[in-house]
């Protein structure tokens with residue numbers, strides 16, 4: 001047996017690792033399993049280059065709990081490590097073996113998870129002692145055991161090990177004994193390892209039989225090694241995409257449609273984003289996108305990582321350029337992450353435009369569900385606005401859809417004021433405002449239906465961007481005044497009669513009656529001798545205040 005001291009600044013590193021580097025103790029399992037997966041991927045690479053001539057066998061990783069010994073063991077049949085390699089890769093903290101390997105095998109290397117050379121040491125967050133028992137794949141290699149109790153001293157000795165690969169044995173500390181519970185580990189594996197590319201097993205599969213849980217002979221497989229996003233879109237059917245959605249969100253309603261992301265330049269990124277069905281109901285579940293790095297789960301709290309409006313989407317984003325081993329605040333300021341976020345915005349806009357071009361009818365059918373995303377995106381991201389204005393739809397009170405450009409040609413004819421501004425009339429509630437809508441239509445005007453939560457904001461933005469188009473609510477004044485073309489037909493009533501009548505109407509109006517205007521202009525329709533309107537600017541101010549309390 002030999003003993004030694006772990007390299008460089010490790011004396012200071014241990015307490016830092018334990019306390020600060022990972023605020024989340026859970027991730028030790030992700031790190032150790034990722035290393036095991038890396039080890040099998042490395043062996044695959046060596047086999048494909050001919051450097052490893054042996055039999056690969058079934059590459060796999062297993063996780064086991066021994067309650068009595070108070071250990072968790074992660075075993076793989078990957079590349080293994082010789083004594084020299086342990087001294088180099090393990091004892092020299094922050095010297096990432098993965099990085100060196102990637103440099104050497106840049107072109108053929110299978111995706112390798114590790115980046116920073118600190119992942120292994122996260123095992124000490126939950127362990128009093130960690131053993132590595134490893135047999136290298138190299139011919140004639142001697143198995144070795146490394147042991148360390150979370151201080152800079154370690155021991156190394158020769159041992160017997162029949163099979164190629166590595167066992168990591170974590171002696172779980174008293175404070176962390178929750179991790180010896182099967183349920184806890186099963187949950188963590190489901191969270192982090194569900195889509196890893198190599199089979200991960202944890203004990204035996206359990207089944208319900210006659211109301212009782214029985215243990216079967218079959219291994220309990222944790223992961224789907226080839227999740228939909230890793231496949232080619234041409235190999236997937238609509239049903240496959242829906243199945244994958246159900247895999248991610250078993251309780252979720254069927255999604256509206258998906259976007260398959262597949263980028264290899266200027267960075268690598270794959271993923272599938274889903275537009276959920278939400279209609280107008282405000283119940284939007286945010287932060288459902290799961291972020292992966294080479295099929296290892298990183299986080300499902302993507303706020304600050306993708307643009308705000310995209311947090312409304314569901315699905316998976318996987319990029320080896322999303323750093324795995326660091327905190328969220330780091331992620332948010334990472335340059336790669338910013339680029340990824342911009343790219344996704346562009347891709348989402350392009351995909352929507354594609355559907356719009358290819359199948360306008362389908363797009364219109366989905367619009368009522370889609371508009372909240374599109375409007376939110378347009379309001380919050382300048383770049384998205386510029387792309388989305390090509391396919392953003394306006395819906396009129398007859399249920400017809402127009403792009404803003406198409407709509408302009410409609411209003412240009414008939415709905416301009418004296419200054420030549422185009423006046424778009426809109427209603428926010430087709431039922432409540434039906435008299436106003438009917439009157440406007442009788443005049444040959446078109447009325448839009450703007451009843452989404454964001455329409456008010458959108459109207460303001462649209463007006464700012466196109467200075468010659470004005471939006472006025474159909475009940476904000478007498479319709480002829482809104483368009484300002486014809487002379488308003490005077491009422492037959494005398495001033496005195498009007499003054500007598502106004503208090504009568506006002507007494508029947510809601511308490512904020514100051515905002516209402518009672519007008520006696522006849523509108524050509526004898527059945528409507530009086531109109532009660534609400535000035536556009538007053539109403540907008542009130543609506544905005546109600547939206548941002």
Ligand code: ADP
Pocket residue numbers: 031035036039076078079080081089090095096097098099113114115116117118119120121166
């Ligand atoms: P990283 O994975 O970022 O390189 P880690 O601290 O997680 O950093 O691991 C350090 C190194 O230890 C790895 O790069 C690898 O060379 C080696 N290693 C860790 N676990 C295993 C394993 N199960 N099999 C073979 N080598 C391993």
Ligand code: MG
Pocket residue numbers: 031034035113114115117119120
């Ligand atoms: Mg690692």
